Structure formats: structure tokens, C-alpha cells
Amino acid sequence: MLNILIIDDEANIRKMLTVCLESRGHRVTAVSNGRDARAEADRQVFDLAFVDLRLGTENGLDLIPPILGACPWIKIVVITAFASIDTAVEAMRRGATDYIPKPFTPEQVQIVTDRVATVRSMEQRIATLKEDLERLHPDVSFSSRHPGMQRAVELARQVATSEAVVLLRGPSGTGKTVLAHAIHGWSRRADKPFGTISCPTLSPDLLESELFGHVKGAFTGALRDNPGRVASCEGGTLFLDEIGDLPLTLQPKLLRFIQDREYESVGDQRTKRADVRIVTATNTDLDKAVQDGRFREDLYYRLNVIQIDLPPLADRPDDVEALAKNMLEFFSAQNHKILKGYSDTAITALRQYSWPGNIRELRNVVERAAILCNTDTVQVEHLPVSVAPHTPPVQLGDHVSLKTMEEQHIRRVVATTKTLQDAADILGIDQATLWHKRKQYGI
Structure with missing residues (x-):
């Protein structure tokens, strides 16, 4: 069922369309002029609008932009007795999705309406699936009371709008991947693809194929062409995690791509070009890797245009508490529970723990606590022994030192x-x- 707006200055047309659409279960609002149409668009959400091209002295085409401004998802169908190629083209240019001439039959109206209903259903399903995917992970807030983290986030926001290569440095689990996603989301490339490659997880040959692609028959097992991550991220951002583990044999090829935007797929001599921004991350000392001959100095300087250092979670006890509360809200909802928060003892344990695994470890600890908690408040006993040693309480007179x-x-x-x-x-x-x-x- 769609919510439909009809804008036509002829009462018979409004009545005919209303009867036709309501008989098929749609909700209909009919108006005769642009002022009322704009008022209705501001007041309620519509899926579809039928707009007459001539509304007395008004031009129906002039209504398309303001209606779209009020309801960006609305589909607009222009109807007129003065059909021409020029008006159809102009209607589409202003944002209309379809165009039918007068006189039209109920069957024509049904075809157009069914088409819009199918598109709206698909759009809503996609939006729902996107929300479901986002709910798989707790939201990570970049608000922080730690000066080092504040500087890192502010610098990330500043460089996001540029095309500079960014190098994120920090211990494992400090949120480098999340920040890389954020940099992409804050950039002009946000509506383009974002890809990730973890450099240590693949052999040098497979890593080159994953990065630059390969053609069928390039090596044993290459049964079909693979465009590679560079090609699939055209116009977007490619995040290379743990760049310090990039094999020496691949380093000059990555350097060439960063400098010239050119590369060749494995088994293919043709040179290709791609517009892809590179963001990298490492938890190793690249300066020492350069000194040891494990990393090319020229590549290091190309990657280190903008360096952002993320502090370990152990240095941010206030952030630990805020992150833990945010994660608990997520995991309590995921496990169909209502958890109000943590006991004072549990909060103290979380703040005082050293968090060698950083945010990744905190996430696991909070998820575990949400699952095990059988009251409305997470207690210290719901935390792992590694975080809060569960020593039995002693009483005065007990045989203890x-x-x-x-x-x-x-x-x-x-x-x-x-x-x-x-x-x-x-x-x-x-x-x-x-x-x-x-x-x-x-x-």
C-alpha cells in the first residue's frame, strides 16, 4: 500500500484517480494547487505523487523540486494533456520518474503505480538490511576526554577531505580499522566503495592477486578473471591493514600505484589505471623496519604523508567507562535484555585493567558480561578473572594473613x-x- 498525493486542478481527474487508487488499497490525498501540495508534502510522508503539468496559472514542473526536497524518496509521475518530448525530458531533468499523457486509462495508472510500489519495496528492504548489518556491531563513538585521542580524531576529520595517503599507527585493537572507515565516510568518496585487505593473512602471490587482480589461467586455480580490490574500489578508498607485513616483492608495485595510479593484474601485460585513495595502518615500528631492510624507504615516505597515532586504551580510563556503557546498550538489546549498567565495583575493575587487547578486548568482555548477567546490573563476577580477579571475600577472624x-x-x-x-x-x-x-x- 502506497501513500499517494494527487495534484490536479480538474475535479473529475482528482476524483477518478482517487477512486481508482483507493480501490486498490492505497491511501490518497488530492489537492488542486501548488500551495496545498507543498503543505501536504511538509505534513506527511508520500511514496508517489501524480502532478498535472498545468495547474491553472501554475507550472506543475515547478512543484517537483520542493516536493522532492520535502520527501527525497518520493516518486513523481507527471500527467498532462499537452504531451511532448521536450516536456518529458524537462520533467525527468527536474526529478520526475515517469510521465503519462491524458487521457489515460485505469490500467495505465495501475501499471505505473505497481512499478513504483515494487521500487519502494526494494528501497525499504535495502534500508532494513543496512540497519540490520549496522546492528551487528556496536556503534563506536569518537568522543573522547583523552587529549591524544582528541587530536587523532580531529586530524582524521581534517585530512578526510583531502586526497592524501594516511598512515594510522597504534597497538592492535585501538580502532584503526574503525577510524579508516570514518575517514572514508567523512570524505568526498563516501558514496563509493570501501575495501579492506589484511596484509599478513595472505601469501605474497595471493596478496598481489587480491590487490591488483588476475586473469584466467594466470596461475594454478585461476579459473576465472578476478578484477582485484583496486578495481572494485574505483572512486573509493582501499584500506591496507598491517602494512608493515607487506612483502618486499609487492612494495615497489604498491609504490608505483600510489604515485602513478597505474598497475597490471597478475598474468596481464595491459596497464590499468584506477582512482583509489589509500589508507594504511600498522602496529609495528616502520622506522625500524626500514633500518632492517624489511620495508622500502621510498614507500615509507609515500605512506607517511599524514600520520595519525591512536593511544592505547589503558591510557584512557574515562573512555573505557564510556565505551563500556555504549557497548552494553548494544549487547543487552542484541541479547533481548534490559541492563541498566555496571556496579561500582565492576566499573572500577574495568577502569583499572590494563587492556592489552584494547577496544577489541573490551568489546569481547562486555559481550560476555551481557550474556552472563542475570540481573539488571553487571556485577564484577560477570567479568573475566583476567579483568577482575574473583577472590572470595574474607571476614574478620578468618584464618588469613x-x-x-x-x-x-x-x-x-x-x-x-x-x-x-x-x-x-x-x-x-x-x-x-x-x-x-x-x-x-x-x-
Whole structure:
């Protein structure tokens, strides 16, 4: 069922179209002039509009842009008794999708309406599938209170609008792939393809084929032509992850492509060109790789036009808390639960953990907690032992050492106070002593 707007100054035409369309289950709004048409388009969402070319002293073609502005997804069909090639071309140029002359039959109206219904159904299905795909991963927010991360995101936004090659550096799991996607999304290439190649995952021969493509018969197993990622990303962005592991044999070919935008597929002597922006990432020291002869110096300088460093998550405890809450919302919905948040003890454990796996490890920890949590709040026991050691609480009089008693008491006080100063005040020690105790017990 479509929501349809009819704009015609002839009452008989409006009535005929209304009866015809409503009899097939569509919702219809009929108006006689441009002012009412614009008002209706601003008020409700339409899938289809029938627009008369002549509306008294008004030109129906002039209504097409404002209606599209109000409903960008609407399909507009121009109807007129003064059909000509010129008016049809002009209607399409202004954004109309179809054109039928008067007098028309109910069958003609049905054909046009069914065609629009099919297109709208496909568009809506695609939009739904896109939303489903986006829900497979929690949204990653680039808001941060850490100065280093703020600088990285701001620099990424600035260079996104340029054509410069970007090198993202940082430990594994810090979000380099996500930031590469964001750079593409912020660029003028956003509506073009984005491709990713992980350099360590393929042998040198397969990596060259994946990058530049191959022709049928180029090697054993090449049963058909493969255009390669460079060709498939035409006009867009290609992200080369872990570029430090790019084989030496491939490095001059990548350098040539970056400089000249030219390449050859495996087994093909023809030179091809492609307009593709390169973004790379590494967690290795490329300067040392150059010194060791494992990476070409000239390629390094071409890749290092813009360098963006992402800080490890362990340096960003405030961001850990914000990311963990954002991820919990996603995973609680995915697991059909209503989780309000974390206990103070759980938050403290998350903030104090060293996160060697960075954001990727945090994501896994939060997903696990959302699955295991059987209350409305994630507790410390829902976290892995590696993140929050689950030592059984001790009671006064238990047969344990004073050191164990002291450690657990300090852990509980730190976990249930908002600041370290508050914890030190409760414990009756100064912050320097508390710092030494925390270091001693790994708190």
C-alpha cells in the first residue's frame, strides 16, 4: 500500500484517480494547487505523487523540486494533456520518474503505480538490511576526554577531505580499522566503495592477486578473471591493514600505484589505471623496519604523508567507562535484555585493567558480561578473572594473613568510592601511601 498525493486542478481527474487508487488499497490525498501540495508534502510522508503539468496559472514542473526536497524518496509521475518530448525530458531533468499523457486509462495508472510500489519495496528492504548489518556491531563513538585521542580524531576529520595517503599507527585493537572507515565516510568518496585487505593473512602471490587482480589461467586455480580490490574500489578508498607485513616483492608495485595510479593484474601485460585513495595502518615500528631492510624507504615516505597515532586504551580510563556503557546498550538489546549498567565495583575493575587487547578486548568482555548477567546490573563476577580477579571475600577472624585482609579491604574501599582522595580519607592514609599500596597489590 502506497501513500499517494494527487495534484490536479480538474475535479473529475482528482476524483477518478482517487477512486481508482483507493480501490486498490492505497491511501490518497488530492489537492488542486501548488500551495496545498507543498503543505501536504511538509505534513506527511508520500511514496508517489501524480502532478498535472498545468495547474491553472501554475507550472506543475515547478512543484517537483520542493516536493522532492520535502520527501527525497518520493516518486513523481507527471500527467498532462499537452504531451511532448521536450516536456518529458524537462520533467525527468527536474526529478520526475515517469510521465503519462491524458487521457489515460485505469490500467495505465495501475501499471505505473505497481512499478513504483515494487521500487519502494526494494528501497525499504535495502534500508532494513543496512540497519540490520549496522546492528551487528556496536556503534563506536569518537568522543573522547583523552587529549591524544582528541587530536587523532580531529586530524582524521581534517585530512578526510583531502586526497592524501594516511598512515594510522597504534597497538592492535585501538580502532584503526574503525577510524579508516570514518575517514572514508567523512570524505568526498563516501558514496563509493570501501575495501579492506589484511596484509599478513595472505601469501605474497595471493596478496598481489587480491590487490591488483588476475586473469584466467594466470596461475594454478585461476579459473576465472578476478578484477582485484583496486578495481572494485574505483572512486573509493582501499584500506591496507598491517602494512608493515607487506612483502618486499609487492612494495615497489604498491609504490608505483600510489604515485602513478597505474598497475597490471597478475598474468596481464595491459596497464590499468584506477582512482583509489589509500589508507594504511600498522602496529609495528616502520622506522625500524626500514633500518632492517624489511620495508622500502621510498614507500615509507609515500605512506607517511599524514600520520595519525591512536593511544592505547589503558591510557584512557574515562573512555573505557564510556565505551563500556555504549557497548552494553548494544549487547543487552542484541541479547533481548534490559541492563541498566555496571556496579561500582565492576566499573572500577574495568577502569583499572590494563587492556592489552584494547577496544577489541573490551568489546569481547562486555559481550560476555551481557550474556552472563542475570540481573539488571553487571556485577564484577560477570567479568573475566583476567579483568577482575574473583577472590572470595574474607571476614574478620578468618584464618588469613593481615596482608590478604589489607588487600581486600583496600580493594573494596577503592571500588566503592568516587575518588582516590575519598578512599585515602576512609582508610586514614595519604594518597601517596594509597598509590604505593595499589601498586603493591595490583589494584
